[in-house]
Amino acid sequence: AQRVTQPEKLLSVFKGAPVELKCNYSYSGSPELFWYVQYSRQRLQLLLRHISRESIKGFTADLNKGETSFHLKKPFAQEEDSAMYYCALRANSGYALNFGKGTSLLVTP
């Protein structure tokens, strides 16, 4: 069975501080991992996916198959990063995105 766990419901950091949003998954095959973000009053949008290995808005995420993790990191948080962040997994043989419950990031000045 596939499962995505985001252990923190809420993460509060100061502006300029590093931020790490945790995501752990369970899946026996080779998954495709994503981070989606939802800013206040906006729709869910793709932030990044592990296969593209790119940095978006200063965020990066590395897939660690040994630890089955896909943590999202940013070295210096900005107030505009405050949003709800969802980690999602897609099985290599499937089509559905399996989402975690999300972490609300609050960046305070």
Added chain:
Amino acid sequence: ETGVTQSPTHLIKTRGQQVTLRCSSQSGHNTVSWYQQALGQGPQFIFQYYREEENGRGNFPPRFSGLQFPNYSSELNVNALELDDSALYLCASSFNQGFGGYTFGSGTRLTVV
């Protein structure tokens, strides 16, 4: 290029009634997926339509059904509404079953009373 549009934005229904939610996919996309997002939860996959055929389904009962039309727009139908069906229903479109990622709509907020 237009994004994914969903209608209506809000809806209140009575337990036992039926509801139809609509989704227009992004231009160039031929795949539509539907998700249910309960309060405080992540979105849960309901089903996916590709070229007018359902080709994937999550753990939802048969009273959740759908359609995809030749223009790739889609409907989600829910029969015999229950209080637990109250949620935000999200539609996501993509090209060829998720190739290149999914574009989400703003959702329809359904309240069952």
